Amino acid sequence: MDGVTFLQKLMKHYPIRVIIVSSLAESGSEVAMKAMEYGALEVMCKPGSSYSVGDMSEQLRDKIKAVAAVPDYRLKMIAEKATASSAQAANAQPNRTAMLKTTNKIIAMGASTGGTEALREVLTAMPPNIPPIVIVQHMPPYFTKTFAERLDSVCSIKVKEASDMEILAPGKALIAPGNMHMEIMRSGAVYYAKLMDGPMVFHQRPSVENLFLSVAKYAGKNSVGIIMTGMGKDGAAGLLEMRKGGAHTIAQDEKSCVVFGMPKEAIDMGAVGRIVPLKDIPGAIIRVVSR
Numbered sequence: 001m002d003g004v005t006f007l008q009k010l011m012k013h014y015p016i017r018v019i020i021v022s023s024l025a026e027s028g029s030e031v032a033m034k035a036m037e038y039g040a041l042e043v044m045c046k047p048g049s050s051y052s053v054g055d056m057s058e059q060l061r062d063k064i065k066a067v068a069a070v071p072d073y074r075l076k077m078i079a080e081k082a083t084a085s086s087a088q089a090a091n092a093q094p095n096r097t098a099m100l101k102t103t104n105k106i107i108a109m110g111a112s113t114g115g116t117e118a119l120r121e122v123l124t125a126m127p128p129n130i131p132p133i134v135i136v137q138h139m140p141p142y143f144t145k146t147f148a149e150r151l152d153s154v155c156s157i158k159v160k161e162a163s164d165m166e167i168l169a170p171g172k173a174l175i176a177p178g179n180m181h182m183e184i185m186r187s188g189a190v191y192y193a194k195l196m197d198g199p200m201v202f203h204q205r206p207s208v209e210n211l212f213l214s215v216a217k218y219a220g221k222n223s224v225g226i227i228m229t230g231m232g233k234d235g236a237a238g239l240l241e242m243r244k245g246g247a248h249t250i251a252q253d254e255k256s257c258v259v260f261g262m263p264k265e266a267i268d269m270g271a272v273g274r275i276v277p278l279k280d281i282p283g284a285i286i287r288v289v290s291r
Helices: 003-013 026-037 053-068 072-091 115-123 143-152 208-218 236-244 262-268 278-289
Strands: 019-022 042-045 106-111 133-137 158-161 172-175 181-187 190-196 223-227 248-252 274-276
Touching: 003 026, 003 072, 019 026, 019 053, 026 042, 026 115, 026 143, 042 053, 072 115, 106 115, 106 208, 115 133, 115 143, 115 278, 133 181, 133 208, 143 158, 143 172, 181 208, 208 223, 208 236, 223 236, 223 262, 223 278, 236 248, 236 262, 248 262, 248 278, 274 278
Parallel strands: 019 042, 106 133, 106 223, 133 172, 158 172, 223 248, 248 274
Antiparallel strands: 181 190
16 A cells, blocks of 8 residues: 555544645645645645755754644544544535625734644635635645645635735635745735745745734734644744734644644733634634634
């Protein structure tokens, strides 16, 4: 059997912490995304022309620490959920119910370890006319494009990898490309995504911190910030700036996180207005933007 089939059977009968190391290519990213759906916790790419052995060793250390922090009970829940999700996927139906009204708000989300499935749960519950969503999920290049395409196939909103200078629009979620920072900018009443190179922030590129700081600067009280499962402190200070500017801020609670690192840092810093379980995050977002 191939590796993904083996992983599926392994997670069903003997759940273990899994990091996928894949080739930096479209075919490799497809396999990696399927592995994440079956219970793998992290994904990274092999060294290549734009990704050195040094880069890989640094990220591999961080990812080993992240998956090692996943408690046993949580690992078992991930395996059970992955088994159930694969059985239910064929019958899944996107949420076609529109909100009562739309607003000019912007929704910014940040996640890392465990974030791919957490984001799937949130985005599949978003109604078609939800305000623009911008997302940083720690993930290598190529993988973010495949991840966006897989989400787009099951969501009622449009989900895609962001392009430079792309305008933010209701009913659309933009995911930062791997190895590129994404910030939002504003020209008059129009918001757009700005992609850029630059040093890693908290060992990450893209960085949640950069995104949240730009949202605090250009959207202020017209924004909603959500920090989700992940290792480290990326995004905590940026979320605090959002809250200081009047934004509604939400953190995923410890029980539903794969790794309660990023949300905990934000909570301890005083950056979080509400702490909610993953299953309640969609409702919390919709209530805020429907006011």
